[in-house]
Amino acid sequence: MTPIELKEAVLSVKRWSRSDQRAPNKPIMMVYVLSRYLQGHEQFFLYEEVFHKEVQDLLKRFGPQRSVYHPEYPFWRLKNDGFWIVNNDEECKSRKSNTDPSKAELIKHNVTAGFNDQAYSLLKGNDQLTLELIELILSESFPESIVPDIAFQLGAELATRNVQKRDPKFRKEVLRAYNYQCAVCGYDLRMDDVSVGLEAAHIKWKQFHGPCDVSNGLTLCAVHHKAFDKGAFSITKDFKVKLSDSLNGGDQAQHLFFDFDGQLIRLPKKDNWMPNVGHLNWHQKEVFK
Numbered sequence: 001m002t003p004i005e006l007k008e009a010v011l012s013v014k015r016w017s018r019s020d021q022r023a024p025n026k027p028i029m030m031v032y033v034l035s036r037y038l039q040g041h042e043q044f045f046l047y048e049e050v051f052h053k054e055v056q057d058l059l060k061r062f063g064p065q066r067s068v069y070h071p072e073y074p075f076w077r078l079k080n081d082g083f084w085i086v087n088n089d090e091e092c093k094s095r096k097s098n099t100d101p102s103k104a105e106l107i108k109h110n111v112t113a114g115f116n117d118q119a120y121s122l123l124k125g126n127d128q129l130t131l132e133l134i135e136l137i138l139s140e141s142f143p144e145s146i147v148p149d150i151a152f153q154l155g156a157e158l159a160t161r162n163v164q165k166r167d168p169k170f171r172k173e174v175l176r177a178y179n180y181q182c183a184v185c186g187y188d189l190r191m192d193d194v195s196v197g198l199e200a201a202h203i204k205w206k207q208f209h210g211p212c213d214v215s216n217g218l219t220l221c222a223v224h225h226k227a228f229d230k231g232a233f234s235i236t237k238d239f240k241v242k243l244s245d246s247l248n249g250g251d252q253a254q255h256l257f258f259d260f261d262g263q264l265i266r267l268p269k270k271d272n273w274m275p276n277v278g279h280l281n282w283h284q285k286e287v288f289k
C-alpha cells in the first residue's frame with residue numbers, strides 16, 4: 001500500500017452512498033484515531049468507556065442531532081473498507097444475531113481495532129501524511145468554516161488550508177442577491193467598496209451535493225456563518241431565525257443571537273433567489289442542534 005492508495009481507500013469509505021443523510025460516524029472515528037496516532041498512541045485501540053465517550057462527544061458536537069450515538073458501529077464496520085482491522089472479534093462473530101456487536105459485547109471481549117499493518121506502517125512517524133489524511137477526511141465531510149474547529153478539538157494543527165476550492169461566482173452572486181448584508185443581523189462593513197467579513201454560506205452543504213446556486217446560499221457575517229454551519233441556529237421554511245436551545249452567553253450573544261430569535265431574515269429581492277425550502281429542511285434536519 002502506498003500513501004496515495006491509503007488516501008484513496010480512506011476517501012472511498014462507504015458513507016456517501018447514504019444519499020443526503022449525514023452519517024459522520026466513520027469520518028469521525030477515523031480522524032479521532034489518526035489524531036491519537038499523532039499523540040503517540042499505539043496501533044490498536046481497546047474499546048472501553050473512555051474511548052466510547054471521547055468518540056461519542058465528537059459525534060454529539062459535530063454530527064447531526066440524534067437521540068442516540070453509536071461509536072461502536074464505525075469501530076466495527078470500518079473493517080469492510082480495506083485498511084482497518086478488528087482484533088478479538090471471534091466471540092462477536094459467532095453470535096446468533098446478525099446485527100453488529102453492542103458496546104457491551106465489544107468491552108466484554110476486549111475487542112481492539114485500528115488501521116491495519118500496512119496502513120499503520122505508512123502512518124507511523126509520518127505526521128505529515130497523518131495530518132493530510134485528517135484534513136482530507138474533514139474536508140469531505142464538513143464545511144470549511146468548521147474544519148479548523150474540529151481539528152482543534154482533536155488537538156491536530158492543520159498546516160494546509162483551503163483544500164476545497166471556493167467558488168468565487170457563488171460568493172459574488174449570493175452577496176449581490178442579499179444586497180451585501182448579513183441576512184440575520186444586517187452587518188455590512190465595507191472598506192471603500194469591498195465587503196469585510198461577509199461570506200456566502202451554503203444552506204445544504206457542498207459535501208452533501210448542495211448546489212452552488214443563490215437559492216442554496218445565504219449571505220452571512222463571519223460569526224453567523226460559523227454559527228449556522230455548527231447548527232447554532234437554522235432558518236425555518238417561512239424564513240425566520242430559529243435558535244438552538246443549547247445557546248447561552250452574555251450581552252453580545254443577546255445582541256447577535258437572542259434578539260433575532262423568531263425574526264424574519266433579510267430576504268433577496270427576486271423570487272428565484274429565495275432560499276430553497278428543501279435545502280432549509282435539510283439544514284434543520286441534519287445540522288441544526
Ligand SMILES: [Zn+2]
Pocket residue numbers: 182183184185186187220221222223224
Ligand atoms: Zn450577522
